[in-house]
Amino acid sequence: MNRRSPAAAGTMAIVILGLGCAEAPPGEGDQPVGPEPGAFEIYDSEAFVMSSTNVGDDFLIAVSLPVSYGTGEQSYPLVYVLDANISFGMTVELARLFQFDLIRPGIPEMILVGIGYPDPSRAGTLRARDLTPEGSLSDEFDQLLRSAPVFDGLGGAAEFLRFIEDELHPRIVADYRVETEGVGFLGDSFGGLFTAYAFQQRSPIFDRYWMGSPGLLPATELLEGLPAAIAQGFERDTRVFITLGELEETGAVDIYNDLAFGTRRLIEIFEAHPADNLTVTWKVYPDATHITTVPPALTDAFAALFMS
Secondary structure, X not given: OOOOOHHHOOOOOOOOOOXXXXXXXXXXXXXXXXXXXXXXXXXXXXXXXXXEOOOXXXXXEEEEOOOOHHHOOOOEOEEEEOOHHHHHHHHHHHHHHHHHOOXXXXXXXXXXXXXXXXXXXXXXXXXXXXXXXXXXXXHHHHHHHHOOOOOOOOOOHHHHHHHHHHHHHHHHHHHOXXXXXXXXXXXXXXXXXXXXXHXXXXXXXXXXXXXXXXXXXXXXXXXXXXXXXXXXXXXXXXXXXXXXXXXXXXXXXXXXXXXXHHHHHHHHHHHHOOOOOEEEEEEEEOOOOOOOOHHHHHHHHHHHHHOO
């Protein structure tokens, strides 16, 4: 869901700032000058634009490789990251930081695949199109998004999931040395709604789900279908980690109160329907908002989902 106030729902400004590392040519009088402004790059990463027949649009795909990728032939755990335009850099560097933990080691090197949009100025409206299941939003919130200055659609989660399963994932498996079990799926807000949707749809790809402050507004059909999805059983080790900020539940913003109510329902359903090979954990972050929850929740998601 959108990370702004309800009045600004459906829009999201994305600003990317950075400084290049190349030296600029000397200035007048051979006095040294600072580096030329430019893009700050994530090392050992690459990106490409991929057209989807299921969605009928293009996606920016970012791939981060482990430092050791070029030193052998081993395969690595695979993790997909939603909202890559704003979250990929943070997620990649956090995953790499875990490699230096001497007190609690155990999170492996991994390949992360971010899914974003070629035009970051449209990311806010396109994510609303792609990450929301059909009919999952309340009439009030649906109309709020439709009345925004820019509107790219709603309810496209089914098509977006088919893009990931049928188009993107086969390409990643073919092009990179990835493990095909224990695949992770990280999403927050509308991204958390979508990871919950992928779980409820029993996607054959994923075994590790972060449902961060999921935008269950109210997503009644998704929640009602969850017990049946769990009842199908799990052959592989499957883990779910659900997070919420305390102030989403107790603060004065109605849309976050509704989101928190939906998240509590999600937790209640999981707790009422335990299953073999399914581990569900959850955490509420004290004095945290919809935004300030994200960094600590993402940190804990890595530990909950990928710690050996």
